[in-house]
Amino acid sequence: MELHNVRLEKEGAVAVVVIDRPKALNALNYDTLKELLYCFKTLAQEKEIGAIILTGGGEKAFVAGADISYMQELNGLEGAEFGALGHAVMAAIEDAPQPVIAAVNGFALGGGCELSLACDIRVASETAKFGQPEVNLGVIPGFGGTQRLPRIVGKGIACELLYTGDMIDAAEALRIGLVNKVVATDELLDTCRVMASKITAKGPIAIRLCKETVNNGMQMDITRANRYEATQFGQCFASEDQKEGMKAFLEKRKPSFQGK
Incomplete structure (x- = not known):
């Protein structure tokens, strides 16, 4: 356009x-x-x-x-x-x-x-x-x-x-x-x-999931919203960014996130 x-x-x-x-x-x-x-x-x-x-x-x-x-x-x-x-x-x-x-x-x-x-x-x-x-x-x-x-x-x-x-x-x-x-x-x-x-500079998958979780969770009661957050939290652990972020923290260096 x-x-x-x-x-x-x-x-x-x-x-x-x-x-x-x-x-x-x-x-x-x-x-x-x-x-x-x-x-x-x-x-x-x-x-x-x-x-x-x-x-x-x-x-x-x-x-x-x-x-x-x-x-x-x-x-x-x-x-x-x-x-x-x-x-x-x-x-x-x-x-x-x-x-x-x-x-x-x-x-x-x-x-x-x-x-x-x-x-x-x-x-x-x-x-x-x-x-x-x-x-x-x-x-x-x-x-x-x-x-x-x-x-x-x-x-x-x-x-x-x-x-x-x-x-x-x-x-x-x-x-x-x-x-x-x-x-x-x-x-x-x-x-x-x-x-x-x-x-x-932060993990792009984590940022995306944060936004999704805030916006969608605000339309739910607190019990459902917390269950939804737990599911979204679990999704992070299927990413390479989570592995890199935690490894970098333990190695006392800045993480190199790839959005994967």
Whole structure:
């Protein structure tokens, strides 16, 4: 697929996906969502990529929301189809075998907040702003916001944000657990690159199984989830990476993981 709204860059074992519509504050229209879906589906097949950073182009926005000028004329069926496409993108991010780090460099509103919620880790610049303002437009979040936000920050805080449509700054996002950390704007991408590089230095099979186990286990009761973890733990012992990792530990050297 030819990309017009998204840039895909590779830096060794780290891929950087940039939503590149700065004049539109990186708003998510149909074409941008299709390009994002393509990028994450493609990266999921690339074993040499161990971590992904997702960010917005320009200095003002991560993603300021879904494109209202596009959505304005949609009917009920078309709105549902647009929502389904958004959900497919979020699922592709969650289902990617690689951890995905959101580098939130400005406004993350509506669909932009939802996009960050689908990522495994969120790092925000000091200028970042978050919110689900859909009720101000007479609609509800349509890309998973009503489901992922309560799971991350708790029901009460999520309901306040969803019902009021209020926007919060990076410091408040950190306080409520919406983001992992807040850094200076000019340090954002480098901070995410360091984190991504740390992840890619670990056993790739273990990282993939960790992500699978966290995401799938959160949909289960604790008893089933613990049984699932035990099964996933056992899978690690069928890998060469487990043998190498433990051997390296006992030999007091760095392991050389091969993803096998």
